[in-house]
Amino acid sequence: AQSVTQPDIHITVSEGASLELRCNYSYGATPYLFWYVQSPGQGLQLLLKYFSGDTLVQGIKGFEAEFKRSQSSFNLRKPSVHWSDAAEYFCALREAGTALIFGKGTTLSVSS
Amino acid sequence: KAGVTQTPRYLIKTRGQQVTLSCSPISGHRSVSWYQQTPGQGLQFLFEYFSETQRNKGNFPGRFSGRQFSNSRSEMNVSTLELGDSALYLCASSLQQGAGTEAFFGQGTRLTVV
Numbered sequence: 356a357q358s359v360t361q362p363d364i365h366i367t368v369s370e371g372a373s374l375e376l377r378c379n380y381s382y383g384a385t386p387y388l389f390w391y392v393q394s395p396g397q398g399l400q401l402l403l404k405y406f407s408g409d410t411l412v413q414g415i416k417g418f419e420a421e422f423k424r425s426q427s428s429f430n431l432r433k434p435s436v437h438w439s440d441a442a443e444y445f446c447a448l449r450e451a452g453t454a455l456i457f458g459k460g461t462t463l464s465v466s467s
Numbered sequence: 468k469a470g471v472t473q474t475p476r477y478l479i480k481t482r483g484q485q486v487t488l489s490c491s492p493i494s495g496h497r498s499v500s501w502y503q504q505t506p507g508q509g510l511q512f513l514f515e516y517f518s519e520t521q522r523n524k525g526n527f528p529g530r531f532s533g534r535q536f537s538n539s540r541s542e543m544n545v546s547t548l549e550l551g552d553s554a555l556y557l558c559a560s561s562l563q564q565g566a567g568t569e570a571f572f573g574q575g576t577r578l579t580v581v
Contacts, residue, residue: 386566387566387567391572396574397574397575398471398557398572398573398574398575399557399559399572400572401569401570401571404567404569406567445510449566449567450566451565451566452523452566453523453566454500454512454515454523454525455500455502455510455512455559455570456512457509457510458509459509460509460510
């Protein structure tokens with residue numbers, strides 16, 4: 356069965372420092388992969404998505420993610436974190452005919 | 468273009484009651500999905516509707532039901548509420564079905580069962 360694992364429940368990063376949020380998935384083929392962000396009391400906003408092609412995808416707000424088939428990973432990165440990036444981040448996968456399957460999420464705190 | 472609208476934003480219900488939540492998708496979107504979000508279980512899929520037909524269903528008891536109208540608006544109903552149904556219920560709309568179709572989420576309805 357498909358699954359998504361986000362190993363880090365909570366991460367704290369200094370403002371201006373780089374960020375990497377980990378995501379591992381379990382799926383037989385190459386799935387459709389997504390990263391969403393959720394601010395407190397809000398819905399989910401799509402940051403970026405990977406379907407095929409270039410394994411490094413660019414998203415909104417300066418985020419990027421790299422798909423690595425050999426490691427079954429789709430890690431999210433940002434070179435310089437801003438205080439406004441503090442939120443909860445969800446990695447998700449989807450295959451044809453099914454719904455989005457989400458990881459448990461990683462809460463990002465940004466320290467000054 | 469207006470986003471996904473969920474009403475109401477907050478609800479407090481008593482155990483044993485029933486509740487109906489509403490979702491208006493983005494104009495032109497024909498697919499609506501519902502998710503339950505809790506601190507313990509995270510985001511769990513409830514069901515998906517496309518063109519008024521339920522296309523997918525998650526692993527939830529029959530107390531959870533939904534429907535979609537001809538204008539693509541959707542409602543979900545939970546009967547005989549239990550304390551464990553307290554959650555944020557999120558609706559997502561997509562232009563069409565398909566794994567690669569982007570899902571746009573509403574702000575959710577926060578349901579508290581007391």
